[in-house]
Amino acid sequence: MPINHISQPEYISLGPGLRLRRFSGLTPALSASALAWYRDPETARLVDSPSAKPYTPERLERMYSYLHQNGELYWIEEDRGQGFAPIGDVCLLPGGDLPIVVGPEECRGRGIGRRVVRALIARARELDFPAMTVKEIYRYNEGSRRLFLSCGFREGERTPEGSRFVLDLEKAMGDSRRLYVAYGSNLNRVEMAVRCPQAQAVGVGELRDYRLVFRAGGRGVYLTVEPCEGGVAPMALWAVTPEDELALDEYEVYPELYSKEEIQVEFQELATGRTRRAEAFVYVMVPGHVETEPGREYVERCLAGYRDFGLKPGPELKKRGKEELA
Incomplete structure (x- = not known):
């Protein structure tokens, strides 16, 4: 009706x-x-x-x-x-x-x-x-x-x-936005404007004691984060609406390919430069996927996102970016 x-x-x-x-x-x-x-x-x-x-x-x-x-x-x-x-x-x-x-x-x-x-x-x-x-x-x-x-x-x-x-x-x-941790292709502002048009970039920081890993999943090879003592994974924070989060769930093939975890993050606010701590959610690939080499197109989409936020790529991305462009 x-x-x-x-x-x-x-x-x-x-x-x-x-x-x-x-x-x-x-x-x-x-x-x-x-x-x-x-x-x-x-x-x-x-x-x-x-x-x-x-x-x-x-x-x-x-x-x-x-x-x-x-x-x-x-x-x-x-x-x-x-x-x-x-x-x-x-x-x-x-x-x-x-x-x-x-x-x-x-x-x-x-x-x-x-x-x-x-x-x-x-x-x-x-x-x-x-x-x-x-x-x-x-x-x-x-x-x-x-x-x-x-x-x-x-x-x-x-x-x-x-x-x-x-x-x-x-x-x-007014108050239902949640903080979302992006570390790969969802750093890319152009893609996020299409995927999650209401998302707002909030801050940048690092996931400490985590590392970035490329793993095969579905029809491609994608980034995930995994616990690693002493590791560092650059990240940005988006404030997303429930509709944005649903779009992210679809893009990340949640919960079949990625799970969602709630974590505490420390970040620098883009608007004020102040350092804050807050709870945010992050997508983590479910176990059972093999670590392997990514394709050039995906790497470049991720690197574009790093440039958008002024982040320095870690060795996982920097090394492959050079190899793919050589």
């Missing part, structure tokens, strides 16, 4: 191999997939109540009909090698309630829910929602509580069996 007279998009990308697709009705195949999720007693307990019974086909159809008529209903779809297949559903309702189910057990705990919620926070902003209110999360549903807290919601008033969770979007526009 259009909200605020704005058409619902057919697709919303959540990164490589993951998307939201607009609900346009139930087919026998879709109904069978969804019934498998909602007939799971644990799913019914988390979604409805401790005494909830597994769904029947009729109840499932009534639920989807209500959500479709009253909000923006989407399938959560994953590319499973032979095309996209549904792995859950989510609905953005007026007022910002956001019922979400990730069905198959093997899809849980992979950060999919977080990517969905962040995408629909961005969608709620497009729709000029002043706030989002999840009407109730049961107190025993620790997974959902952690999910919404991690996306910036705060726990609100108590309900008979849990709590409301609220995100003030007008306030969040």
